[in-house]
Amino acid sequence: MTNTKQRNKHVSISINRRRWLKFKGLKRGYYSFITIVAVYGISFLLPVLINSKALVVQYKGEYYFPAILDLIPGASSYYPGTKFGQNVPGEANYRNLKKEWESGTDNWLVMPFYPYNPYEDITTEGNKMYEAPSRNHWLGTDNTGRDVFARLFYAFNISISFALILTLINYLLGITIGGAMGYFGGKFDLLTQRVIEIWSSLPMLFVIIIMSSILRPSFFLLIFIYTMVNWIFLTYYMRAEFYREKAKDYVSAAISMGQRSHIIIFRHILPNSLVPVITYFPFSVVGGIAMLVGLDYLGFGLPPPTPSWGQMLAVGLENITKWWMVFSPISAQFLTLMGIVFIGEGIREAFDPKVYSRLR
Numbered sequence: 001m002t003n004t005k006q007r008n009k010h011v012s013i014s015i016n017r018r019r020w021l022k023f024k025g026l027k028r029g030y031y032s033f034i035t036i037v038a039v040y041g042i043s044f045l046l047p048v049l050i051n052s053k054a055l056v057v058q059y060k061g062e063y064y065f066p067a068i069l070d071l072i073p074g075a076s077s078y079y080p081g082t083k084f085g086q087n088v089p090g091e092a093n094y095r096n097l098k099k100e101w102e103s104g105t106d107n108w109l110v111m112p113f114y115p116y117n118p119y120e121d122i123t124t125e126g127n128k129m130y131e132a133p134s135r136n137h138w139l140g141t142d143n144t145g146r147d148v149f150a151r152l153f154y155a156f157n158i159s160i161s162f163a164l165i166l167t168l169i170n171y172l173l174g175i176t177i178g179g180a181m182g183y184f185g186g187k188f189d190l191l192t193q194r195v196i197e198i199w200s201s202l203p204m205l206f207v208i209i210i211m212s213s214i215l216r217p218s219f220f221l222l223i224f225i226y227t228m229v230n231w232i233f234l235t236y237y238m239r240a241e242f243y244r245e246k247a248k249d250y251v252s253a254a255i256s257m258g259q260r261s262h263i264i265i266f267r268h269i270l271p272n273s274l275v276p277v278i279t280y281f282p283f284s285v286v287g288g289i290a291m292l293v294g295l296d297y298l299g300f301g302l303p304p305p306t307p308s309w310g311q312m313l314a315v316g317l318e319n320i321t322k323w324w325m326v327f328s329p330i331s332a333q334f335l336t337l338m339g340i341v342f343i344g345e346g347i348r349e350a351f352d353p354k355v356y357s358r359l360r
Contacts, residue, residue: 022350029346032339036160043157047071050150052117052124054094054109059084066094067112093125114138116147118154118307130322140324143315146305148328154307156332162219163288169227170284171277174234179273181235182242183265189239200232212300219302226291234277241273279351282344286337293333309333 013021024030047070048055057064057079069077081088084097084107095115101107116137122129122145131141139148181189208225215221245251246269254264295301296310304311309329316325 019350023346026346026349029342029344029349032342033346036336036339036343039156040160043153043160045071046153046157049112050114050117050153051112052094052115052120053077054097054111057084057094057097057107057109059107088125096125114150116150118146118151119305120147121145121305130319130325133324139328140322142312142325143319144305148312148324151307151312152309152328152332155309155312155329156336158219158302158307159289159292159309159336160285162223162292163285166223166226166230166288166291167281167284169223170231170234171281173227173231175238175270175277177231178235178238179242179265179270182239183246183261183269185243196232196235200229202229204229208295208300217301217303222292222295222301226288237276237280238273241276242269245269245272275351279344279348282340282347286340286344289333289337289340 023033042049047053048067051067051070053066053070055065055067057066064079066077066079069075079092080090081092084092086092086097086100088096094109094111098109098111101109121127124145127145127147128141129143129145131137131145133140137147137149139152141147142151177192181192204226207228208222211217211221211225251264251268254268259268292301292308293310293313296308297314298310299314301310302308309332312325312329316322316327316329320326
């Protein structure tokens with residue numbers, strides 16, 4: 001029995017497993033990771049959680065699922081008010097229908113947890129401009145009568161999605177170009193460096209302003225514009241890592257054995273060069289969120305009425321007496337960025353070679 005325990009103590013744990021255990025031990029980063037991932041996952045279900053459309057409508061023996069249809073890309077969830085016997089122009093007002101049908105009719109409907117959506121404004125019955133936080137509108141309404149609480153959560157999904165897509169594209173370009181520069185070196189490295197230096201001198205803000213005045217800004221257009229220069233910083237990391245790893249004996253041994261370049265790059269050098277870029281990933285996501293908020297605040301970001309923390313903050317600062325319009329987006333951004341920074345801090349600690357060196 002004693003020998004079994006001694007053997008278990010000496011069981012080898014992979015370095016990635018040890019890194020994960022170290023990350024879990026850093027409670028601040030680990031719980032931030034669980035929270036951010038959970039909230040981001042739930043944000044894709046917002047159409048059935050925060051929406052002015054009913055989850056289920058039972059009318060004259062037939063069933064309709066308008067809010068659930070919003071989860072399906074391309075599906076139409078539009079039902080005119082006349083379809084449910086409601087004398088209103090345009091789409092049915094499900095909140096009013098619920099009140100009407102509560103008085104002893106056979107028809108019924110089920111509303112989402114929070115029965116407001118981020119797009120309905122003062123043209124919707126009951127919505128008012130700059131309504132203070134109340135039982136109905138938990139965080140009040142903005143200058144057009146749109147619900148702040150609903151816009152806050154929809155903006156969270158858009159901000160995180162924007163930052164993740166932007167970061168992944170930047171990493172793909174930066175790792176590819178920087179790795180090629182470091183591995184092949186020589187004239188290819190020198191020529192590529194000169195091209196990058198010229199390209200990085202591009203005045204990014206002016207480009208965005210010019211393109212926004214010519215084209216209607218959109219989610220993917222902004223990602224394309226930012227990707228034009230954002231990948232550059234990563235090429236220097238990867239170039240230095242590839243130069244360092246290429247000089248080591250295991251690469252020389254692989255070359256002497258006749259291994260092809262793509263095998264040496266992807267099987268040997270790349271896995272040993274990713275630690276710096278992995279630890280930087282969360283901070284790159286923070287930068288992506290901050291860029292989108294900044295652009296939206298300046299009016300060159302996503303077009304209205306797209307939910308945006310930057311746009312909400314701009315509206316709040318125009319009328320500082322409406323404290324909820326300033327407090328809400330700042331708090332949401334602060335908590336989100338703080339959580340992601342804690343994740344980055346935990347990852348950096350977990351990948352610290354001084355802690356998990358193979359020589360220990």
